[in-house]
Amino acid sequence: MTxxxxxxxVAVALLAGALALAGLCYSSWILEFVLPIDIDPVNTFLSELDAVGKPYRAVFATADKxxxxxxxPAAIAGLLLFARLRWSTIGWVALLxxxxxxxxxxxxxxxxxVPTPKTTCGGPRALFPQLHEPHALSSSLAVCSIAVAGIAxxxxxxxxxxxxxLRTVxxxxxxxxxxxxxxxMVADDLSGHYALGIAQRIQVGAISLWLIVFGIAVTDRSERVSSARP
Structure with a gap:
């Protein structure tokens, strides 16, 4: 029975909406230019925005949640709604x-x-900072996962x-x-300052835009769903 x-x-529309809204929420860091936050966007990482003790931590942490x-649930829905093909399956799992x-x-x-572009927890350029700060581990997992999802x-x-x-935009x-x-990755191993804060903001901004574009892409009615293919 199909x-x-x-x-x-309706299910695909809800999935698309979830992807697009997630992309919008992931761009909450833009509020740093609106809220009275004393931070240098050129030489600081976004993790500082929701660090313990920061005045607007609740705003940015809630957006991430x-x-x-x-x-x-969007990734689970994607696995159920669309044809189970190898690369798209890898993508949905990575998105989850x-x-x-x-x-x-x-x-x-x-x-x-608070790590800076040149200093990580555990000392300057610490080996495997993920072992010194759990947040570094979760951030690394998030970046790796979305990279795999985007490629897949x-x-x-x-x-x-x-x-x-997705083939164009x-x-x-x-x-x-x-x-x-x-x-x-390259600039972090070089001496001097290379505006790594800007690089990270471009990276995170790209993730947000990609999620929104993906949300629009899945509404393509010519796409085959799992109910139409065993």
């Missing part, structure tokens, strides 16, 4: 992991120290000729986010 087309359309609460890691990010804020869904878009918007955003990530 689901009715109307129910599938909403992202996770939206993406975890990203949602879970984002919730952990909000629940494991910075405590003992992009491969699926091209290989299975699905989600046309989504790919451009993925390239932008990847460039910002490379910027951070």
């Amino acid at each position: 689901d009715s087309p109307k129910r599938v359309r 909403i992202v996770g609460v939206l993406l975890v 992991c990203f949602g879970a890691a984002t919730i952990a990010d909000a629940m494991l804020p910075l405590h003992d120290c 869904f992009s491969v699926a878009a091209f290989r299975y000729r699905r989600w046309a918007l 989504g790919t451009a955003i993925l390239v932008l986010g990847t460039a910002a990530t490379v910027w951070m």
Whole structure:
């Protein structure tokens, strides 16, 4: 017995809305330019915004939790609604992991120290800072998960000729986010300051835009759903 087309359309619309809203919430860091926050966006990481003791921690932590609460069920819905193809399945699982890691990010804020682009908890350029600060671990898991999701869904878009918007706008955003990530990884090992705060904001902004674009892409009615394919 298959689901009715109307129910599938409603479910896909809810999924798309969850993805887009998650993207909007993940861009809550933009509020740093509106709220009276004393932070240098050029040379500080976004983790400082919801560190313990920060005046607007509740705002940014709540936004991250909403992202996770939206993406975890959205990823499960994606697995149920769309055809079970290898690359898209990897993407949905990675997206679920990203949602879970984002919730952990909000629940494991910075405590003992605040890392800067050149100094991590445990000392300058500490080996494996994730072992010194749980927040660094959850953040690393989140970034790795969304990277896997972005790559997997992009491969699926091209290989299975699905989600046309991901093959154009989504790919451009993925390239932008990847460039910002490379910027951070390379510059972090160099002496001097290389505006790593800006690089991270471009990276996180790219993630937000990609989620919104993906939300729009899944509404493509030509997409095959699991009810139409065993």
